[in-house]
Amino acid sequence: MNIQGTKSPQSLQKTLGIGLTLGVSLLWLLALSGTVYVSQNKLNQLFDSALAETAQRIMPLAVVEIINREDPQQAQQIMSFEAHDERLVYLVRDETGAILLQSHNADPKLFNETLLEGFSSSETHRFYGASAVQNTLHIEVAEPLTQRREAIIEIAVTLFWPLILLIPFCFIGTWAFVRYSLRHVLAYRSAIESRGSGDLTPIKVNDLPVEILTISESVNHLLGRLRRALESERSFTANSAHELRTPIATALAQIQHLQQEVAAGPIKDRMLKIEATIRDLSNLSEKLMQLAKAEGGGLLSTEEHDLISLLSLIVDDFQRSKPVSLIKLTLPQSGEFMSDIDLDAFAILIRNLLDNAIKHGTKDQPIEISFSSEGVLSVINAASLIPAETLAQLRQRFVRSNTAVQGLGLGLAIADAIVSGVGARMTINSPATGRVDGFEVSVDFTVIKN
Numbered sequence: 001m002n003i004q005g006t007k008s009p010q011s012l013q014k015t016l017g018i019g020l021t022l023g024v025s026l027l028w029l030l031a032l033s034g035t036v037y038v039s040q041n042k043l044n045q046l047f048d049s050a051l052a053e054t055a056q057r058i059m060p061l062a063v064v065e066i067i068n069r070e071d072p073q074q075a076q077q078i079m080s081f082e083a084h085d086e087r088l089v090y091l092v093r094d095e096t097g098a099i100l101l102q103s104h105n106a107d108p109k110l111f112n113e114t115l116l117e118g119f120s121s122s123e124t125h126r127f128y129g130a131s132a133v134q135n136t137l138h139i140e141v142a143e144p145l146t147q148r149r150e151a152i153i154e155i156a157v158t159l160f161w162p163l164i165l166l167i168p169f170c171f172i173g174t175w176a177f178v179r180y181s182l183r184h185v186l187a188y189r190s191a192i193e194s195r196g197s198g199d200l201t202p203i204k205v206n207d208l209p210v211e212i213l214t215i216s217e218s219v220n221h222l223l224g225r226l227r228r229a230l231e232s233e234r235s236f237t238a239n240s241a242h243e244l245r246t247p248i249a250t251a252l253a254q255i256q257h258l259q260q261e262v263a264a265g266p267i268k269d270r271m272l273k274i275e276a277t278i279r280d281l282s283n284l285s286e287k288l289m290q291l292a293k294a295e296g297g298g299l300l301s302t303e304e305h306d307l308i309s310l311l312s313l314i315v316d317d318f319q320r321s322k323p324v325s326l327i328k329l330t331l332p333q334s335g336e337f338m339s340d341i342d343l344d345a346f347a348i349l350i351r352n353l354l355d356n357a358i359k360h361g362t363k364d365q366p367i368e369i370s371f372s373s374e375g376v377l378s379v380i381n382a383a384s385l386i387p388a389e390t391l392a393q394l395r396q397r398f399v400r401s402n403t404a405v406q407g408l409g410l411g412l413a414i415a416d417a418i419v420s421g422v423g424a425r426m427t428i429n430s431p432a433t434g435r436v437d438g439f440e441v442s443v444d445f446t447v448i449k450n
Ligand SMILES: Nc1ncnc2c1ncn2[C@@H]1O[C@H](COP(=O)(O)OP(=O)(O)OP(=O)(O)O)[C@@H](O)[C@H]1O
Pocket: 287, 356, 357, 358, 359, 360, 361, 381, 382, 383, 394, 399, 400, 401, 402, 403, 406, 407, 408, 409, 410, 411, 412, 413, 439
């Protein structure tokens, strides 16, 4: 259910799934950056020490080579033993910067112009410079930076790959785990959803998490209070209506008795009016008792009954007490429709619908009652049209449309309470289906079974 003006509710599964996946990904990226940073430092130290080592190893060889030459000032390029891609290149220069010896692939333009000692870097290379023979000879070894960069990129990529797998795994894993952990809460939700509006018994779901347990206890507590309040209201109505029966019957008997003793005249007329009023009072107490029953529990019985044979009994009985010749009852040729609706409740429902059809229907027009083999009861009578907005309110207590005849406006409220109490569905149509006028009430009993 959406409460207007508030944001639409979010699924806990989705929020946790997204939140945890984002968190884990972020932590992974942080760990990755840390690893890359530390590895880069360590790699640089390693590469640097190898570079310095190489320079110090080559230097004595170069010194011997240069000193043993006929003309030591003659620049010489060391020939390679076989063609290979040199990673480390070096240059040996004298104190003026003149090149005395260079490795076969060395490009002098790459090197520092000034003769530097120790480590230095250019855009593309890392250098290590050292001097020997009283600073008359200077060696500089260069190593391209691409090697170090490649190594770092490889480490970063290797560490990044698992994240691609981690994201869906983390999301699906959280989703499934949250669903598993919430299974009792979901059971609680469907227990609430599946119960009828009149069911106020405590909701029982086992193994609820502590966070929800208190809520469920409070809800049950509230339901209990509501049930007791409604029950006391209903029993008060039923009891008072019941208590009224005897005095009303006594008053009615006495006024009828008195009428016989009085001759026709104004006093007799007044007595007739009193009798009519007492009859209305009797009707009211009868309807109030029916309403109290309809709105109370106990609308379903433990046994199943065949509604088709029950309906024909009730209609027969009704015709005997109020002789009307025009009731047309249509029942399926064979078969039965079993339902666990309480016998009395079903009889009250049918009597109210028939009572209405006789009271409000056009006189001398047939009343059609049918019960389909699928379990749909329909009562149709001729009547003038009722505007849609009035029609929609007829189920409410004390709402009437036809005020020409006596009534209280409780019949349809009683019928509606019974129908919704047993979980069936009632529709009211004016005009009746397939007609231009008339009034139709149909009750679908199939829903009770599902
Ligand atoms: N079969 C029907 N044909 C035409 N109008 C109907 C029919 N049934 C109900 N109505 C209309 O719906 C109104 C409400 O019906 P409801 O049974 O609740 O009250 P009532 O019949 O007027 O009084 P009560 O049943 O309490 O004696 C009626 O006043 C009438 O206008």
